[in-house]
Structure formats: C-alpha cells, structure tokens
Amino acid sequence: MFKKSLLVLLCSFSAYAQAGFEVITLGSKGGIQDGNLTAFLLKDSRDTNYVTLDAGTVVNGLIVAEEKQAFKDLDIPTNSPYTNVGYILREKIKGYLISHAHLDHLAGMIIASPDDSHKYIYSLPSVNETIAKTYFNWQAWPNFGNKGQGYQLGKYQYRDLSAQTWLPIKDTSLKVKALPLSHAGIESSAFIIKNNQQQVMVYLGDTGADSVEQSDHLNSLWSTLAPYIKNKQLKGIMIETSFTNKVPERSLYGHLTPKLLLEELAILEYKAGGKGSLTGLPIVITHIKYSLLKDINPQAIIKQQLIAANTFGVNFHFPAQGERFSL
Ligand SMILES: [Zn+2]
Ligand SMILES: [Zn+2]
Incomplete structure (x- = not known):
C-alpha cells in the first residue's frame, strides 16, 4: 500500500517536471520551398494523438520526420495496411489548426485530402470561410468540406474558434482558443493551446507588428x-520572423523582422511583470523565408540579429524540418 502511494507520488512528481508539449516540424520555411512550408505537429507530451499547427507541408514533412526518427516512440501496429507515414496521417493526426488561408499554410492539407481520413479543421470563422470558398469548391479542388459550393x-x-471559449480538440487532450492577428489586410490567428495539466503554449500564424500594421492585436495577445x-x-x-532587419517596413507585407519581434517581446515582458519575467522562456522562430540568393543565409542572419539583442534571456529555437522538440 505504501509502495503504491509512493509510486503514484513519484509518477505525479515526474509528470509535473516533464515538458508539457511535443512538437515535430513538418515544414519550417515561410515560402518558397515547396515540400518545406509552414506546418508543425503538436501533442500533449503524455498523449499520442497530434493536431497540426498550420499545414503548408504535410506528407513530405511526415516523410522527412520519419527518416529523422521523430516517431520512434510511437507504437505503429504491424498489421496496419498503411506505411508509417500513412498510419500517422490517417490515425494519429486528429485535426488541422489553420492560422490563415494563404497557400503556404494549408497546401499540404489540400494535396493530402484525397487519401486523408475524416478530420476537423479548426480556424477563426473568417479563415474557415475562405478555405471553403477558395479551395474546397469543386473548382480549385473537390469539396472535401461540410459547407460551401x-x-x-x-x-x-x-x-469555428473564438477568443472567448476553450474548444476541445477532439480525440486529443488539448483545448484551443484563437485570437485574431493582423497580416497585411487579412485576418491571421494566434492559437492558445492548453493541456489537462493547465500548461499552455501559443502558436502565431503570420503577423505584422502592431506599430507597422496600425493594429492592437499583438498587444491584446500579450x-x-x-x-x-x-x-x-x-x-x-512559436512566432514568425520572416525577414532580416535589412528589409524595410514598407516591404514586410504583414511579417516580422528580428527588430520588430524584439520590440513586441519588450511589451510582453512589461506586461508579464517587467525585467526578468521572460527569462528562460522558449521562443520558437518560424516562417523564415527561403532565399534564392547565393551569398545570403537569412536563417543565420536572423539568428544573429535576435541573439545579439536578446536582453530578455529568452531561449530562441530555430526548428529544422523533421526535428522533434519539447516545450
Ligand atoms: Zn506564410
Ligand atoms: Zn500569410
């Protein structure tokens, strides 16, 4: 009896110390490399079912992740008629969270749809409407949805997601709220995701800075x-930094640079209790644009520009396609 309660205590203690979420990068770039466009798998670290955060690249991302052993802890039944990639797509991904309807955030979902299983698409109402109108309409693609043409x-x-209500993501241990973001004239979204341990992570789709977009959406999110x-x-x-500091504000089209991200983090730090309140917080940088220029490595430049001005003590992370990490 004593042994059993000690075991329970140890287990609950280690559960508390554990990371809250596991993320697998299906696609890390903000364009233009088809096969590696913005998409992540997310699950509670105690669960085995995933939801995607955007879906720019899906099947190719699963192939790369499988090659990099990202699913080595997953039990895949040997009698499944599907390949590992097929099994994960059809059985382990339970829904798509789509931040906005730009192609680089949902092309993978559309292309995989003929062989996909039944799922839910979780988005702000304006985004769901655009997906139904623009893609699943029998003109761009067959209507795999449950509304539209x-x-x-x-x-x-x-x-439909909202900023007020926690909506459970079916067949996972996650709940989600969505707040609007400003992205060059269209509505993008931030997903706030909570697990049963009351741990929270946030994923932002494409967004400009409030100062550039004349908006207060990031301010409200912070x-x-x-x-x-x-x-x-x-x-x-998880937040985007699409361009280096060299790109002028008029050419950002609703995206962030290191300078603008750091300005936004200063506002968050202030609201969270001032100096030191963000120390150790993981900040995952997404949506760095792929460059066709020979001598330019935007990722290296963005990394250097963020780290050089990191007065907050946050932990910047730059995910690579197929890589698994914990939050
Ligand atoms: Zn994008
Ligand atoms: Zn976009």
Missing part, C-alpha cells in the same frame, strides 16, 4: 498571455 463530401468538418507567464503555465511561444 456544390456537393459536400464531408471528410473535413469546419470548427495581455492575454501575461497571466500565464506570471503563473508559470506558459511553456513556449
């Missing part, structure tokens, strides 16, 4: 996140 195949069911930082519930932030 023509016969509805109903493989995907749209679920206000929403501040209490989670104070309560030590926030496990990490």
Whole structure:
C-alpha cells in the first residue's frame, strides 16, 4: 500500500517536471520551398494523438520526420495496411489548426485530402470561410468540406474558434482558443493551446507588428498571455520572423523582422511583470523565408540579429524540418 502511494507520488512528481508539449516540424520555411512550408505537429507530451499547427507541408514533412526518427516512440501496429507515414496521417493526426488561408499554410492539407481520413479543421470563422470558398469548391479542388459550393463530401468538418471559449480538440487532450492577428489586410490567428495539466503554449500564424500594421492585436495577445507567464503555465511561444532587419517596413507585407519581434517581446515582458519575467522562456522562430540568393543565409542572419539583442534571456529555437522538440 505504501509502495503504491509512493509510486503514484513519484509518477505525479515526474509528470509535473516533464515538458508539457511535443512538437515535430513538418515544414519550417515561410515560402518558397515547396515540400518545406509552414506546418508543425503538436501533442500533449503524455498523449499520442497530434493536431497540426498550420499545414503548408504535410506528407513530405511526415516523410522527412520519419527518416529523422521523430516517431520512434510511437507504437505503429504491424498489421496496419498503411506505411508509417500513412498510419500517422490517417490515425494519429486528429485535426488541422489553420492560422490563415494563404497557400503556404494549408497546401499540404489540400494535396493530402484525397487519401486523408475524416478530420476537423479548426480556424477563426473568417479563415474557415475562405478555405471553403477558395479551395474546397469543386473548382480549385473537390469539396472535401461540410459547407460551401456544390456537393459536400464531408471528410473535413469546419470548427469555428473564438477568443472567448476553450474548444476541445477532439480525440486529443488539448483545448484551443484563437485570437485574431493582423497580416497585411487579412485576418491571421494566434492559437492558445492548453493541456489537462493547465500548461499552455501559443502558436502565431503570420503577423505584422502592431506599430507597422496600425493594429492592437499583438498587444491584446500579450495581455492575454501575461497571466500565464506570471503563473508559470506558459511553456513556449512559436512566432514568425520572416525577414532580416535589412528589409524595410514598407516591404514586410504583414511579417516580422528580428527588430520588430524584439520590440513586441519588450511589451510582453512589461506586461508579464517587467525585467526578468521572460527569462528562460522558449521562443520558437518560424516562417523564415527561403532565399534564392547565393551569398545570403537569412536563417543565420536572423539568428544573429535576435541573439545579439536578446536582453530578455529568452531561449530562441530555430526548428529544422523533421526535428522533434519539447516545450
Ligand atoms: Zn506564410
Ligand atoms: Zn500569410
């Protein structure tokens, strides 16, 4: 009896010390490299079912992740008629969270749809509407959705997200809220995701800075996140930095540079309790644009520009395609 309760205590203690979430990078770039466009798998670290954060690249991302052993801990039944990639796509990915309807954030989902299983698409209402109108309409692609033009195949069911209500992601141990972001005239989204341990992570789709976009969407997001930082519930932030500091603000088209991201982090730090409040917080940098120029490595430059001005003590992370990491 004593042994059993000690075991339970040890298990719950180690569960508390554990990371909250596991992420696998299916696609790390913000364009233009087809086969490596923005998409991540996310799951609670105690669960085995995933949801995607955007879906620019899906099947190719699964192939690369499988080659890099990202799924080595996953039990894949040997009697499955599917390949490992097929099994994960059809059985382990339970839904798509789509931040906005730009192609580099959902092309992988559309292309995989004929062989995919029934799933939910979780987005802000404006994004779901654009997906239904623009892609699943029997003109760009068959209507695999459950609304919109023509016969509805109903493989995907749209679920509208809101900033107010935690919506459970079916067949996972996650719940999600979505806040709007400004992205060059269209509505993008930030997903705030919570597990059963009340741990929280946030993923931002494409976004400009409030100062450039004449918006207060990031300001509102930082206000929403501040209490989670104070309560030590926030496990990490995934946010874009598309361009280096060299790109002028008029040419950013709703994206961030290191300078603008750091300005936004200063606002978050202030709201979260001031100097030192972000120390150790993982910040995952997404959506770095692939460069066709011979002597330019945007990732190296962005890394250097962020690290050189990191007065917050945050942990910047630059995920590579196929890589698994914990938050
Ligand atoms: Zn994008
Ligand atoms: Zn975009």
